[in-house]
């Protein structure tokens with residue numbers, strides 16, 4: 001059937017399309033449908049994913065798939081967290097957001113990898129027009145490097161070195177970042193969440 005991908009983030013959209021590709025669903029983006037962006041008033045990733053999926057499902061009268069995600073830095077008490085997009089400001093200046101994180105880490109004397117741990121979270125929600133919901137969450141653990149490395153991916157990818165790997169997400173192809181079988185057991189937060197969702201409803 002047809003599915004709305006309820007995101008206006010091009011990097012996310014590309015990854016979600018790739019993840020969905022093997023399942024033969026016809027995916028149309030919120031942008032293509034001219035859907036607006038609901039206010040993300042939730043205080044968790046899951047709550048915001050639900051807000052986005054339900055708004056798109058109601059507006060399009062189709063099942064809708066949303067991702068709410070972000071980077072949580074341990075030494076910064078989990079910031080930027082659900083505010084990861086907003087930290088980059090209206091201009092989507094992720095270099096500025098990464099520089100700000102680094103400045104705060106330096107202020108806290110976070111020099112060794114053990115003091116620079118962080119994780120990405122992806123909350124995925126599929127909402128149907130009849131009110132049915134499926135919700136899952138995935139997580140990827142790693143450390144933050146400085147300066148940024150690589151130009152692949154989006155957002156905070158160039159500073160995130162996933163545990164057990166020598167390259168940042170910014171230095172990986174999207175296929176490597178997903179790390180799905182047969183290449184791995186799921187690497188990125190989004191791919192890990194997606195694997196759970198696929199088991200439930202794809």
Ligand code: ITT
Pocket residue numbers: 006007008009012040052067068069070071084085094120153154155156157169188190
């Ligand atoms: P939509 O709400 O339209 O989906 P958004 O960018 O506003 O787009 P979020 O509110 O979920 O989405 O913000 C998540 C931010 O966290 C996003 O802007 C990214 O910069 C960052 N982020 C999430 N997943 C990431 C990933 O895989 N790699 C790098 N950064 C990521």
